[in-house]
Amino acid sequence: MPSCDPGPGPACLPTKTFRSYLPRCHRTYSCVHCRAHLAKHDELISKSFQGSHGRAYLFNSVVNVGCGPAEQRLLLTGLHSVADIFCESCKTTLGWKYGLGNMLWKRRRQSCSGLAFVLNTSSLLGGYG
Numbered sequence: 001m002p003s004c005d006p007g008p009g010p011a012c013l014p015t016k017t018f019r020s021y022l023p024r025c026h027r028t029y030s031c032v033h034c035r036a037h038l039a040k041h042d043e044l045i046s047k048s049f050q051g052s053h054g055r056a057y058l059f060n061s062v063v064n065v066g067c068g069p070a071e072q073r074l075l076l077t078g079l080h081s082v083a084d085i086f087c088e089s090c091k092t093t094l095g096w097k098y099g100l101g102n103m104l105w106k107r108r109r110q111s112c113s114g115l116a117f118v119l120n121t122s123s124l125l126g127g128y129g
Helices: 103-107
Strands: 028-031 037-040 044-051 054-059 065-075 078-087 093-099 115-120
Touching (some): 037 115
Antiparallel strands (some): 028 037, 044 054, 078 093
């Protein structure tokens, strides 16, 4: 059982631990369900994406996510090889990742890894401002 600091209050609740914590000095985005850190605001490429459930943000990199199997999917910009990504802590589907080896990569040279991560805004907390 995880240890916790018995502070004031009626019960001592176990604390959650995540694989990665982002520095407090940066604005961060977290999972709406379990508050696991997902991305730094500095990694945000674009806020003008359309996700499967509405508005979405495009990031250079994310943490504390797992990846499903890759599949071919027809998106607004054409056919892409994508894989759904989910929160490692609570298993909520957050969005998807895909390679930028096509025209999108040529337009968005900010991404140095060749991968992009699309997170649905309905799954995110924070990073606003």
